[in-house]
Amino acid sequence: MKNLSRLFFVAVLIASFSTSNAQDKNNPWAITIGANAVDFYPVGEDAPQGEYFDQYFNTKDHWNILPSLSTVSVSRYLTDGFTFTAKGSINRIDKFGDSSVDDLNYYGLDGKVSYSLMEVIKSKTIDPYLGVGGGYTWVDEIGAGTLNGSFGFNFWFTENLGLNLESTYKHAFEDYLSSHFQHSVGFTFKFGGTDTDGDGVYDHEDACPDEAGLEIFNGCPDSDNDGIQDSKDDCPYTAGLAEFNGCPDSDGDGVMDKDDNCPEVAGLKALAGCPDADGDGVADGVDKCPNEAGPIANNGCPWADTDGDGVLDKDDKCPNEAGTAANNGCPEVKPTEEVVKALNTYARSILFDTGKASFKKQTDPILQAMVVIFKEYPKADFSIEGHTDSQGPKASNQALSERRANAVRDYLIANGISAARLTAAGFGESNPIANNKTASGRKENRRVEVKLKN
Structure with a gap:
């Protein structure tokens, strides 16, 4: 006993x-x-x-x-x-x-x-x-x-x-x-217990039995460790905030990086996260007079720009004919490499509605800036090219890229650019410029490019 x-x-x-x-x-x-x-x-x-x-x-x-x-x-x-x-x-x-x-x-x-x-x-x-x-x-x-x-x-x-x-x-x-x-x-x-993915959560209770995860999420992963499981995280591989469903806002301006045209500089929601130092409604990046308030029609400058070439009439040697700043407002026969680069900077900033070829409202100033450049070179021909990331069916991505390229071409034609000068083509997911496995890479791959035709 x-x-x-x-x-x-x-x-x-x-x-x-x-x-x-x-x-x-x-x-x-x-x-x-x-x-x-x-x-x-x-x-x-x-x-x-x-x-x-x-x-x-x-x-x-x-x-x-x-x-x-x-x-x-x-x-x-x-x-x-x-x-x-x-x-x-x-x-x-x-x-x-x-x-x-x-x-x-x-x-x-x-x-x-x-x-x-x-x-x-x-x-x-x-x-x-x-x-x-x-x-x-x-x-x-x-x-x-x-x-x-x-x-x-x-x-x-x-x-x-x-x-x-x-x-x-x-x-x-x-x-x-x-x-x-x-x-x-x-x-x-x-x-007799089975834990296929070895995450400490038995398969019987594991919502993701083939993918190692966390007990707090019933065995499902949180790849970026931001406290939001991947299946509910809009940016599963980049740590973010709960208020943005796991997406980051690097500059803290209330606009998610994926929707922010200026993700490293705090700006305004109305201007897709870009700043407007003079408060005239024109983002600093496209404002010809960023420190002096002016109307949008004048590209943010208080003085007129009759030909809309971005060179104010007071400085424009060809005020009634669109030209370039480098040529004092007069047209150049062929755009320079820098001009084509500037066009592509604008083109890659174009924002479309998710899965559609329609433009987001904040894209209009960007497209207007492109119109100005196209008008500076009335003799030059251009190709508008659409690209997507690899998410979704390949055929759908191809069709979407074509529709978006044509949407940009149609906008330019509607705003005075000759249709004969513009062609449009879509390349789907076939020409990535970044890694499609990351959210930032996919964002770079979703783009429109402008090519100068010889």
Whole structure:
């Protein structure tokens, strides 16, 4: 009794430091190996037996204990706290109540369905349970069926290892086999849980079982570690803010980088995140007079620009004919490399509605600036080229690139550029200039380019 009490105390002490769980749907199988004791005394029968539960813990006088491995059981979790267990045991009987008997062989084969009370007591380590079942027991060559009722505890040291203590009353259906108690102690090993992606979340509860993730997101990943799982993150590979569904706002102006034409400089939402130092409604990047307020029609300058070439009439040597600043407002026959580069800077800033060929409102000043440059070179012919990233079907990307290129061409024609000077073509996802695996790379690949035709 003293040794049993010590074992019980150690089990409780170890279990109090554990945060493991009972046998459940994640580890549905368990094997228990240990020892058992058989007691014929406290079963409510005549002498040499006693009343029910009388001297229940009298291990010295009444318990038959085989000092070796004497019980093995296999368990399978069913559902909602229920577990089925098949158990086999052996023993040697030399005590029958208050009497002694010759060494008799004892064999038992039993099955039970048990119900865990772990959730009831709100514990993560101590797992009491009740069980009911039946079996067949032999004492020497005498055997009979029994109806069994069990009460026990599992003390889980780790997620897969625990100590099992159980007491079972076995009521015999035949007079020639006495009813009795069988007590057992053993170690339980749980197994059978599957975690395909190795993220610590079992497949049964893993919303992304083939992709390593985080427990907080039911096993789904958060690639950029911004606290928003990838499936809900509009920018899953770039850390961002919850208010923007995981997309960044580097300059803190309230405009997401992917929609911000000036992502490194704080600006205005109305101007796609670009600043307007003079407050005239023309973004500094396209404002010919960024420090002096002027109307949009004058490209942000307070003075007129009759030919719309960006050179104010006061400085324009050809005020009625669109030209270039480099040529004092007079037209050049062929645009320079710098001019073509400037056109492409504008072209790549054109913003389309997602998946469409329609322009976002803030794109109009950019397109107007391009019109001005095209008018400066009335003899030059250009090709408008559309490109997309690799997301979506290839055929859809090809069609979208063609529609966007034609949308830019149509705008230029509608604003006074000769249709004969312009061609449009789409190249879909075939000519990337950046890595399509990153959000920033895909943003660069979604573009319009302008080529000078020889």
